[in-house]
Amino acid sequence: MSRASRRAAGSWRLHVDRTACDGRGACAELLPEAVTLDEWGYPIVAPVLPAALRPVAAEAVAACPLLALRLLPA
Numbered sequence: 001m002s003r004a005s006r007r008a009a010g011s012w013r014l015h016v017d018r019t020a021c022d023g024r025g026a027c028a029e030l031l032p033e034a035v036t037l038d039e040w041g042y043p044i045v046a047p048v049l050p051a052a053l054r055p056v057a058a059e060a061v062a063a064c065p066l067l068a069l070r071l072l073p074a
Helices: 003-008 026-030 051-063
Strands: 012-016 035-037 043-045 069-073
Touching (some): 012 051, 026 035, 051 069
8 A cells, every 4th residue: 555545544653762862661551552662671673653543642742751652644
């Protein structure tokens, strides 16, 4: 699926600013369907986030203490 068709379908993606993140893991606690943690506690995000998870993803973005997580159109 192309980027344009994913955007038209309402898909979103999470972006992690790896220089700002300190690995607290709040995003993984709030959104385990799309975020896992590596062995050091830093997030690994799914490449595309379904539109149905967008409200919970927005909560995870807001809960990031260092503003290292953003929600962007896919």
